[in-house]
Amino acid sequence: MAQVYPYLYRGELRTKQDKCRTAVPLDKPRIWLDFNELCDADEASGAPIYLFSQADIVNDSEGTDVALYEGREVSVFDDDLDASHAPDPMLADGVVIENSLEQYPRVKWLIKLLKHEMRYKSGEEYVYWMSDLQ
16 A cells, blocks of 8 residues: 555645556546455455555545545546456445454555446456446
Protein backbone atom coordinates (compact mmCIF):
# COMPACT_ATOMS: atom_id res chain seq x y z
CA MET A 1 0.00 0.00 0.00
CA ALA A 2 1.09 3.56 -0.63
CA GLN A 3 2.41 5.88 2.03
CA VAL A 4 -0.10 7.75 4.21
CA TYR A 5 0.41 11.45 4.94
CA PRO A 6 -1.43 14.35 6.67
CA TYR A 7 -3.80 16.14 4.31
CA LEU A 8 -6.00 19.22 4.65
CA TYR A 9 -9.44 18.20 3.33
CA ARG A 10 -12.35 20.67 3.44
CA GLY A 11 -10.68 22.65 6.22
CA GLU A 12 -9.96 19.59 8.37
CA LEU A 13 -6.64 17.80 8.82
CA ARG A 14 -7.13 14.19 7.73
CA THR A 15 -4.91 11.46 6.30
CA LYS A 16 -4.56 10.67 2.61
CA GLN A 17 -3.25 7.71 0.66
CA ASP A 18 -2.56 8.20 -3.03
CA LYS A 19 -3.92 5.36 -5.10
CA CYS A 20 -2.88 4.32 -8.58
CA ARG A 21 -4.19 6.14 -11.62
CA THR A 22 -4.47 4.49 -15.00
CA ALA A 23 -3.92 5.58 -18.58
CA VAL A 24 -6.46 3.00 -19.73
CA PRO A 25 -9.92 4.55 -20.18
CA LEU A 26 -12.45 3.22 -17.67
CA ASP A 27 -16.25 3.30 -17.79
CA LYS A 28 -16.33 5.78 -14.86
CA PRO A 29 -13.99 7.10 -12.14
CA ARG A 30 -12.82 4.19 -9.99
CA ILE A 31 -10.46 3.70 -7.05
CA TRP A 32 -7.54 1.34 -7.46
CA LEU A 33 -7.78 -1.91 -5.47
CA ASP A 34 -5.03 -4.50 -5.32
CA PHE A 35 -6.98 -7.70 -5.99
CA ASN A 36 -4.05 -9.62 -4.50
CA GLU A 37 -4.95 -8.30 -1.02
CA LEU A 38 -7.90 -10.57 -0.28
CA CYS A 39 -8.08 -10.81 3.51
CA ASP A 40 -11.46 -12.24 4.50
CA ALA A 41 -14.97 -13.19 3.39
CA ASP A 42 -18.29 -11.95 4.72
CA GLU A 43 -19.78 -14.59 7.03
CA ALA A 44 -23.35 -14.12 5.84
CA SER A 45 -22.91 -13.73 2.08
CA GLY A 46 -19.45 -15.11 1.38
CA ALA A 47 -18.56 -11.83 -0.37
CA PRO A 48 -14.81 -11.28 -0.70
CA ILE A 49 -13.25 -8.62 1.55
CA TYR A 50 -10.02 -6.84 0.60
CA LEU A 51 -7.56 -4.53 2.33
CA PHE A 52 -8.41 -1.07 0.98
CA SER A 53 -6.81 1.96 2.65
CA GLN A 54 -4.75 3.15 5.58
CA ALA A 55 -6.23 6.66 5.29
CA ASP A 56 -9.58 8.47 5.19
CA ILE A 57 -8.98 10.13 1.80
CA VAL A 58 -7.92 8.41 -1.43
CA ASN A 59 -7.91 9.52 -5.03
CA ASP A 60 -9.82 7.92 -7.87
CA SER A 61 -8.60 7.09 -11.37
CA GLU A 62 -9.12 10.72 -12.43
CA GLY A 63 -7.26 12.17 -9.43
CA THR A 64 -10.36 13.33 -7.53
CA ASP A 65 -10.25 13.06 -3.73
CA VAL A 66 -12.71 10.55 -2.28
CA ALA A 67 -13.53 10.55 1.44
CA LEU A 68 -13.98 7.06 2.87
CA TYR A 69 -16.50 6.21 5.57
CA GLU A 70 -18.42 3.19 6.80
CA GLY A 71 -21.04 2.10 4.26
CA ARG A 72 -19.79 4.21 1.35
CA GLU A 73 -20.30 2.47 -1.98
CA VAL A 74 -17.35 2.78 -4.35
CA SER A 75 -16.31 1.42 -7.73
CA VAL A 76 -12.84 -0.09 -7.98
CA PHE A 77 -10.40 -1.34 -10.61
CA ASP A 78 -7.09 -3.14 -10.96
CA ASP A 79 -4.88 -3.28 -14.02
CA ASP A 80 -5.05 -6.59 -15.84
CA LEU A 81 -4.25 -8.00 -19.26
CA ASP A 82 -6.33 -10.17 -21.57
CA ALA A 83 -5.10 -13.32 -23.32
CA SER A 84 -3.33 -11.27 -26.00
CA HIS A 85 -1.64 -9.06 -23.36
CA ALA A 86 -3.83 -6.01 -24.12
CA PRO A 87 -5.01 -3.92 -21.15
CA ASP A 88 -8.34 -5.18 -19.79
CA PRO A 89 -8.85 -3.77 -16.27
CA MET A 90 -10.64 -5.81 -13.62
CA LEU A 91 -13.68 -3.97 -12.24
CA ALA A 92 -15.90 -4.34 -9.17
CA ASP A 93 -18.16 -2.40 -6.85
CA GLY A 94 -18.12 -2.57 -3.11
CA VAL A 95 -18.92 -1.11 0.28
CA VAL A 96 -16.29 0.44 2.53
CA ILE A 97 -16.14 -1.12 6.00
CA GLU A 98 -13.96 -0.26 8.98
CA ASN A 99 -11.19 -2.77 9.61
CA SER A 100 -11.84 -5.04 12.59
CA LEU A 101 -9.21 -7.64 11.65
CA GLU A 102 -6.46 -7.66 14.29
CA GLN A 103 -3.82 -9.06 11.92
CA TYR A 104 -3.88 -5.83 9.84
CA PRO A 105 -3.55 -3.04 12.45
CA ARG A 106 -2.22 -0.42 10.01
CA VAL A 107 -5.20 -0.72 7.64
CA LYS A 108 -8.15 1.51 8.50
CA TRP A 109 -10.59 0.56 5.72
CA LEU A 110 -11.57 -2.67 4.01
CA ILE A 111 -13.87 -3.14 1.04
CA LYS A 112 -16.54 -5.83 0.78
CA LEU A 113 -17.38 -6.52 -2.85
CA LEU A 114 -20.98 -6.47 -4.00
CA LYS A 115 -22.47 -9.02 -6.35
CA HIS A 116 -23.19 -7.37 -9.66
CA GLU A 117 -26.68 -7.70 -11.05
CA MET A 118 -25.60 -8.40 -14.62
CA ARG A 119 -24.15 -11.71 -15.71
CA TYR A 120 -21.09 -10.67 -17.64
CA LYS A 121 -19.31 -12.83 -20.19
CA SER A 122 -16.77 -13.80 -17.56
CA GLY A 123 -19.46 -15.43 -15.42
CA GLU A 124 -17.96 -13.98 -12.23
CA GLU A 125 -20.30 -12.84 -9.45
CA TYR A 126 -18.20 -10.04 -7.96
CA VAL A 127 -15.52 -9.08 -10.50
CA TYR A 128 -15.81 -8.30 -14.19
CA TRP A 129 -13.54 -6.88 -16.88
CA MET A 130 -13.74 -3.81 -19.13
CA SER A 131 -14.17 -6.15 -22.09
CA ASP A 132 -17.37 -7.46 -20.45
CA LEU A 133 -18.90 -3.99 -20.93
CA GLN A 134 -18.32 -3.91 -24.69
